[in-house]
Amino acid sequence: MTDTILDVRGLSVDIATAGGVLHAVRDISLKVERGKTLCVVGESGCGKSMTSLAIMDLLPKGARRSAAALSFAGEDLSRAPGKRFNALRGNRMAMIFQEPMTALNPAYTIGDQLAEPYRLHRGASAAQARDRAVYLLDKVGIASPAERLGQYPHQLSGGLRQRVMIAMALMCEPELLIADEPTTALDVTIQAQILRLLADLQKEFGVAIMLITHDLGVVARIADRVAVMYAGQVVEEGPAAALFSDPRHPYTRGLLDCIPVPGRTARGGRLGAIPGVVPSLVGEVHGCSFRDRCPHARPVCAEDPPAREVDGHRWRCILEKAA
């Protein structure tokens, strides 16, 4: 029996810019099941962070969300007031931000910032919050955790800051964890350790994880399902194994060719690239947005490509399969 914790339908995010309205996220639908991991990958700027910020009701000024449904644990939040999100955020749903320095307050110690959500949402005492903070800092691999509580964010290395943020997100044992590039600044042995920690929490508490990453190695090893975004849309989504062994969308195929794979790519040689740039999403946008860069593009791609689906693997392209 599947148990959907997050069900997003028809989510769009529009941002008012000097040049007009930027359609950062365009009518996407995503589902995350309890105890499962959905990985979101895609070109820089394709709207991954905006999607997660929209779900958390943390969009920046000037950005507007619209959604047919945004349901969290069965409750539709698409029209819920900010107050409702404040009660859930950092509590039943938590986020690990891509930009640690903007999420951490430079004026407060790590200890104060870790304790705050736990005291606020759980009514914990200062001592209880401190104990839990020490426990979690230790879990995410920070040595001398008690000493670190007294430090300020600027005194930590990039990787340590990221681990502090992970600990902070876990303080209240969330049911849904949205992690935006949580392990990018970490070296690989710690990354493996943190990913195992998340996998353990998932097994133990059934936490659902939506993980945004550009590391296809991470995706391959932890995802149950993968969503590939391009220019504000989900262009392909499906079970991880199918997506790697049988990518259907030309963009997904291109992505898989870009990574250096030891033994397969020649050292110092040119890596596969997807030439061209992402189209501007300001103003009216029509047709397949990948067509300027797609090696298979045809005139018909100027119209919206059909949505296809085989065994729960969906993609949007005129082609059944990119050769």
Added chain:
Amino acid sequence: MNALLTADALTRSFEVGQGMFRRRRTLHAVNGVSLDIRKGEVLAIVGESGCGKSTLARMLLGLLPPSAGAITLEGRNIRDLGHKTVARRVQPVFQDPYSSLNPRRTIASIVALPLEVHGVGTAEERRRKVLDILDRVGLPQRFADRYPRELSGGQRQRVAIARALVMNPEIVICDEPTSALDVSVQSQILNLLMDLQKELGLTYVFISHNLAVVEHIATRVAVMYLGRVVELADTDSLFRNPRHPYTQALLASVLTPEPGLGLPDTHLGVAFPDPLNPPPGCSFHPRCPRRFEPCDKVTPALLRDAGGENAVACHLYPPSPANASLPKTKN
């Protein structure tokens, strides 16, 4: 081979610990690192988060004074050269494209700033040079008059690279230049960095935790652990025949894009490295699966191979008879 930039026994410590009753403690972020950066090479620095890579990078850039040791640029101490001279020849591309760009300046004025500081050209010449370099790093000109907050991470990192290159430096110190980027942008930036290196004869120090990328781009690799270099080798030897147990664990932890394999077990202990409490002896010993008798007492020195350029700091590789710097004791 001639060294362009040399680090000689570089050490940097910080005093940490706040509050009236907590005693202040010394954190050795970088601990006696000696490295030659040779003209035209790509020297990668890899290692655990917090092992001192960024601190080393900031010292090499002259942005942070060492507590001990010296940095020389073609034989002259950079302390005596002055910041402007060093900045003309050594430029950074930082780890965090978010905080390294001034949010109140447009992209064009961010990239033009080094030119202004060094008084290069007229306003119009600077503008042309900026548009030219933006084009080179693959940023459409429509971005020139936008602000950093309007750009995605990958776009911002291109701005940082453009800013680093606008002064035609000789050495570019890249601190995790692609770690915030998705893969198609990463491959473009790596191709770009490799092209620029050939075209402009650049030398790179390339800090990264992505070993597949390091294997692809680097000519030599320095592996750091808790503030020290524990292995130094040409790329081929390091990946074919890693010798330090930590290097071996690093290579074993690489997540290749093969679904179904799950997460690897690194066989490392959970004693995460702590620069506030560095273990005695070999600082890797609490996690090392191969530790033996001398490891928790004697700190292994970084020893160069007999007649070779590669070096390792581990008791499993005792000094060889031919090693000039450390003659073997007769028994």
